[in-house]
Amino acid sequence: MNRYRPIGLYDSGIGGLTVVREVFAQLPAENVVYFGDTARVPYGCRQPSELISFNREIMTFMMQQGVKLVLVACNTSCAVALGALRAEFPIPIIGLIDAGAQTAVEAGRRIGVIATEATIKSRAHERAIHQIAPDREVLGLACPTLVPLVESGRWQGKEAFETVYEAIHPLINLKLDALIFGCTHFPHLVPIVSEILGPQVRLIDPARQAVSNVRRYLSMNRLANVGEPKGENRFYVSGEPAPFQFLANHLFAGTVGRVESIALPFPNVSSIA
Incomplete structure (x- = not known):
């Protein structure tokens, strides 16, 4: 070739x-x-x-x-x-999924995944992580509102913050060690996600x-x-x-x-x- x-x-x-x-x-x-x-x-x-x-x-x-x-x-x-x-x-x-798992298992035991409904339903991240480290706890959350937000170019500002908060607030008190962006749209929202979850959660872009x-x-x-x-x-x-x-x-x-x-x-x- x-x-x-x-x-x-x-x-x-x-x-x-x-x-x-x-x-x-x-x-x-x-x-x-x-x-x-x-x-x-x-x-x-x-x-x-x-x-x-x-x-x-x-x-x-x-x-x-x-x-x-x-x-x-x-x-x-x-x-x-x-x-x-x-x-x-x-x-x-x-x-991308195996790549995200490779990085996430090094970050701690409790790993969150935000992704589309189809990706979360597939449990692909959970399987990939457990193939490497069976003892890791994987917590997936579907965030269907975030892809349209990013596709519209509204990555910043009050509306973006409110939309992201509404989508990911169930993760706030889960004491995550890491969060995988299980959708390539989501790294556009890193500053907002970091502000909501805090610096103690390592944000992982599998790219x-x-x-x-x-x-x-x-x-x-x-x-x-x-x-x-x-x-x-x-x-x-x-x-x-x-x-x-x-x-x-x-x-x-x-x-x-x-x-x-x-x-x-x-x-x-x-x-x-």
Whole structure:
């Protein structure tokens, strides 16, 4: 496989950009293809069969783009569809849930998880943590109101604080050692969550460990694009591109160029050599 090919990342919307940010930090020479399924966000309230279908469509698009590896930047997709995707597609597919578990078990015995309804219902984080450390206590909380909050760009201010407080206040008195952000939208809300839960709770964004896992895989398999000229990153969405582009440029200081809207079902796009 050509090491100059891009890394693919995708999410239901803008949440996965928190993972792209980590790719830019840890793997600055790598090219990125990102897809946000903004026409069908949120994923957390959907049925598993529907989610698997969406993920297959997106993975097919990634294959058409000639990516060398996919990092699924959506915890709901990881919880519901990762196994099926790995069985069907002939490229490396790396998820977030195991990465979050790797970090969380080092933080203490009582671990909270905030995520979408589908992710919490799957108990994927609980299984991943207990595979590493069976003695850890895992407390999951579905927070369905937070994804729409982040997708709208309302990450700060009184409304944001009130919405986050209403969602996570059941965790306040649980004496957590750590809290996993089980949705890539949620790291946008770190300052508010930290204010509500206090500095004694370690907040874990799985993106850092997940990208570290990607870096290790690329290095071990001689697929890393180390030191080569960086090409143009490409961003695609299934909905209107303007709102996504505005929020992406807010996150990346105006460096995101064109965002292309791809109609569903996806057209046949030529792969990159």
